[in-house]
Amino acid sequence: MTTKSIQNSVITDLKLAPEGHLKIDWVEAHMPVLSRIRKQFEQEQPFKGLKVAISLHLEAKTAYLAKVVQAGGAEVTITGSNPLSTQDDVCAALVEDGVTVFAKYNPDPKEYKELLIRALENKPDLIIDDGGDLVSILHSERPDLLEYIRGGAEETTTGILRLKAMEKEGQLKFPMVAVNDAYCKYLFDNRYGTGQSVWDGINRTTNLVVAGKTVVVVGYGWCGKGVAMRAKGLGANVIVTEIDAIKAVEAYMDGFQVMPMVEAAKVGDFFVTVTGNRDVIRGEHYDVMKDGAILSNAGHFDVEVNKPELEERSSSVRTVRRNIEEYQLKDGRKMYILAEGRLVNLAAGDGHPAEIMDMTFALQALSLKYVNEHYKEIGASVVNVPYELDELVARNKLESLGVSIDQLTEEQRAYLDSWQEN
Structure with a gap:
């Protein structure tokens, strides 16, 4: 000291x-x-x-x-x-x-x-x-x-x-x-770290089952891949939303449904944003979401889930459990935001x-x-x-x-470094 x-x-x-x-x-x-x-x-x-x-x-x-x-x-x-x-x-x-x-x-x-x-x-x-x-x-x-x-x-x-x-x-x-x-x-921290810690945070906060639910992963970068992979492992039906055509094809070939956010919003039970952008869940999405939808963010800033537009549609907001805010919508539906829309894996977990x-x-x-x-x-x-x-x-x-791997022989190095057949 x-x-x-x-x-x-x-x-x-x-x-x-x-x-x-x-x-x-x-x-x-x-x-x-x-x-x-x-x-x-x-x-x-x-x-x-x-x-x-x-x-x-x-x-x-x-x-x-x-x-x-x-x-x-x-x-x-x-x-x-x-x-x-x-x-x-x-x-x-x-x-x-x-x-x-x-x-x-x-x-x-x-x-x-x-x-x-x-x-x-x-x-x-x-x-x-x-x-x-x-x-x-x-x-x-x-x-x-x-x-x-x-x-x-x-x-x-x-x-x-x-x-x-x-x-x-x-x-x-x-x-x-x-x-x-x-x-x-990014291969390990973003994919395996985020994938595990996001669900650690969601599960300890909500104490709800994931198996059988529909999880919407917003963004399919390395963090999104990890979140989707772990959701699948927990037994969820996974939907991916993307703006990048290449990543969308990748998500599709990884076995996930791919669709626009406005369509995914209609069927999702859990939503996890991992884009690094703002307002990826916003008013038009709230308008079609199911009663009881749970919203969380794993991007750095708390701007991915647009809270002001949800508040505009709500008659009241209250904390119903540590790190869970309940929004009572004017039409009778309820929606929940975890950890104030901040990083759910750290704000509601240990990272x-x-x-x-x-x-x-x-x-x-x-x-x-x-x-x-x-x-x-x-x-x-x-x-x-x-x-x-x-x-x-x-x-x-x-x-x-305690893991070891092979090394190239000198002949193999020479082969890789040469443009001529030998």
């Missing part, structure tokens, strides 16, 4: 730390790849003398990432990336471990924004962002802090979309590594399994080291995670699982 981290932090209650330590210890025991990187960082000290600001869903797995970066010599400041995903006991534990924390569960929008800004006022050299909030604040509200930033890494699809828009307009002022676009992120985030956060740690070593040559741009880092994480994961 350090006096500085305690004095500077803004958290709910330091007395909650013991429970937070237990949570962090549990995930550490199930994140062997990140633990290997921690040992490497302890020896090499790649962030010695540097400040790092992190904005991620602040729960135990994120806390362990913060400790790994700290082990690399960094002075770490951390804040949440969603008001409902922050766990107060984990925040307290991190403060005891010497990390400066600006985060609370469910702050009002003004305080949430202030906590993000406080994390940046420590003048970090490097950042890890989730959804692009830190980058956005630095470029719009606190450009005075830009001079300290060497670069950073972005976690999500939504954040990368924002970064690429900034880069296209010539507004981005420092390099960012697109961690979300790495193979070991992705530790073994999945082991790979993602290993990429984050290595990407942060990479951008620190190469920020001058990269310049103000969005770059991919180098393939060798992606492969390194995968190989470490296989070793931790």
Whole structure:
């Protein structure tokens, strides 16, 4: 515990730390790849003398990432990336471990924004962002802090979309590594992590059976594929809605029904949005939905399910169960929104399994080291995670699982490298 981290932090209650330590210890025991990187960082000290600001869903797995970066010599400041995903006991534990924390569960929008800004006022050299909030604040509200930033890494699809828009307009002022676009992120985190954690959140919140129900998955990117796959495994009838013709064909060939949202809205029991766009469930869809429809979102921002248009059609709104809001429509139907339309897997659950985030956060740690070593040559741009880092994480994961794979012989390498028959 350090006096500085305690004095500077803004958290709910330091007395909650013991429970937070237990949570962090549990995930550490199930994140062997990140633990290997921690040992490497302890020896090499790649962030010695540097400040790092992190904005991620602040729960135990994120806390362990913060400790790994700290082990690399960094002075770490951390804040949440969603008001409902922050766990107060984990925040307290991190403060005891010497990390400066600006985060609370469910702050009002003004305080949430202030906590993000406080994390940046420590003048970090490097950042890890989730959804692009830190980058956005630095470029719009606190450009005075830009001079300290060497670069950073972005976690999500939504954040990368924002970064690429900034880069296209010539507004981005420092390099960012697109961690979300790495193979070991989207193939596993987005698909298997989101697929499992979304249904963990829905099931623990509703305590309703999924088998036999109709699940509408809105969007068939890697997250949507995972959600649809797990819904099918739970015995649901799955419908996919899409705007991308190629993804729609893929969903169809994966065995799912594909139709426009206005048609799917008529038959769905559960709805899960995973598009990264706004208003994908809106007024025209509410008008035809079944009584008792359950709406949830697994995209970064709470804009995919249009709540104002549902409120306009409602005579009353009440909380009927933790993380479930009931909308009594004027025509007598009832609809339910989970976790205020925020990320259901984190706002109403514990997020992705530790073994999945082991790979993602290993990429984050290595990407942060990479951008620190190469920020001058990269310049103000969005770059991919180098393939060798992606492969390194995968190989470490296989070793931790006790799994080995084949290697090419010299003759095979020569054959693949040659254009002539031999």
